[in-house]
Amino acid sequence: MSYAGGIVTLLAASSALTTLLTGGIDNYSDLGRKGLERIQSSAAYNPQTGLLKPLCVVLETNEQSDGQIVGTYTSFTIPVYTWIYDHGDRGYDTISAAFDLMYGLLHLAQIPGAVQVLYKGVKRDKREPQLKDAGYYLATWNVYGYRTP
Amino acid sequence: MSTIVREAFQFSLQGAWLGDANGDGTYGTRLQVPSAENLKLDVQYIQDTAKGNSRYTALASQIVAVDWQLDGVNLNGDVIQVVTGDSVSSSGTGSNQVDTQSFGNDLMPYFGLMAQAWGENGDDLCLLLPYSKMMKGWSYSMAFGKFISPQFKGTCIDEPSLNYMLNHKYHATKLSAPSFPPSWA
Numbered sequence: 001m002s003y004a005g006g007i008v009t010l011l012a013a014s015s016a017l018t019t020l021l022t023g024g025i026d027n028y029s030d031l032g033r034k035g036l037e038r039i040q041s042s043a044a045y046n047p048q049t050g051l052l053k054p055l056c057v058v059l060e061t062n063e064q065s066d067g068q069i070v071g072t073y074t075s076f077t078i079p080v081y082t083w084i085y086d087h088g089d090r091g092y093d094t095i096s097a098a099f100d101l102m103y104g105l106l107h108l109a110q111i112p113g114a115v116q117v118l119y120k121g122v123k124r125d126k127r128e129p130q131l132k133d134a135g136y137y138l139a140t141w142n143v144y145g146y147r148t149p
Numbered sequence: 150m151s152t153i154v155r156e157a158f159q160f161s162l163q164g165a166w167l168g169d170a171n172g173d174g175t176y177g178t179r180l181q182v183p184s185a186e187n188l189k190l191d192v193q194y195i196q197d198t199a200k201g202n203s204r205y206t207a208l209a210s211q212i213v214a215v216d217w218q219l220d221g222v223n224l225n226g227d228v229i230q231v232v233t234g235d236s237v238s239s240s241g242t243g244s245n246q247v248d249t250q251s252f253g254n255d256l257m258p259y260f261g262l263m264a265q266a267w268g269e270n271g272d273d274l275c276l277l278l279p280y281s282k283m284m285k286g287w288s289y290s291m292a293f294g295k296f297i298s299p300q301f302k303g304t305c306i307d308e309p310s311l312n313y314m315l316n317h318k319y320h321a322t323k324l325s326a327p328s329f330p331p332s333w334a
Binding site: 069073075108110114115116118144145146 | 158160161163267268269271
């Protein structure tokens with residue numbers, strides 16, 4: 001079960017967010033081995049200027065049993081990372097507005113297969129050298145759920 | 150899925166609500182606690198053991214009260230008014246508004262307390278402490294770099310007309326917010 005997929009579906013259902021993130025909202029596991037690049041993820045780039053569009057990448061990381069429910073049922077926590085990118089010369093206004101919308105959509109949300117998503121934090125005003133110094137925010141979330149037999 | 154799955158676990162304190170208890174199964178205006186972090190319940194018993202013949206021959210145990218503790222509510226005048234009975238008085242408007250709340254040698258009032266947790270299947274658990282009073286006090290501190298996060302401790306007993314001191318309601322479809330009796334459903 002992919003919790004990142006559930007988060008991508010939830011975010012993509014917001015027209016306000018997709019209006020801002022014209023480059024799309026992607027599940028990291030759906031990107032190719034080189035991540036965002038012009039051939040595999042052409043929708044992320046402006047075809048005329050070649051510049052990166054505002055977009056979001058969602059990565060689900062390790063599912064960890066957290067010891068709250070132990071036994072036949074096992075509770076877990078899964079950290080999920082969301083990178084919100086924009087071209088490096090456009091500043092962070094669009095990224096910031098997108099993050100504020102995402103917080104409203106994701107914090108306290110229920111997604112299929114899990115009980116709740118809770119906001120953990122955000123790193124602001126970062127640059128990604130491997131995307132030609134694109135600006136980004138990195139927001140982190142915890143997905144809480146439990147496994148049944 | 151809309152059927153209550155009783156083995157589904159409930160998660161987190163999703164919200165807490167207070168209201169003045171009138172003592173007749175009705176309540177004042179429902180007020181949501183701005184930022185409820187923890188609600189701890191401790192059901193209190195009286196018990197006795199009969200002994201004889203070198204063994205315990207009978208056990209008796211009866212629920213008499215529910216002790217509770219509510220944390221993380223913010224120093225909100227409306228919440229404090231419900232739990233202490235000490236009103237907030239306002240003067241001035243806009244940027245000149247001043248709200249004043251004073252605490253004297255007062256008796257504490259009865260109030261109702263509700264809380265909600267969510268299940269995995271779009272269901273919820275709501276609980277009601279219908280006739281509570283702050284018995285063990287409230288405390289808060291102002292600390293460097295910290296929000297003020299008071300703690301309230303009290304006890305709940307049988308409400309005179311509802312005749313229970315703790316009620317759980319499991320809803321197959323979670324409520325946006327529970328309501329006090331007589332709308333408690």
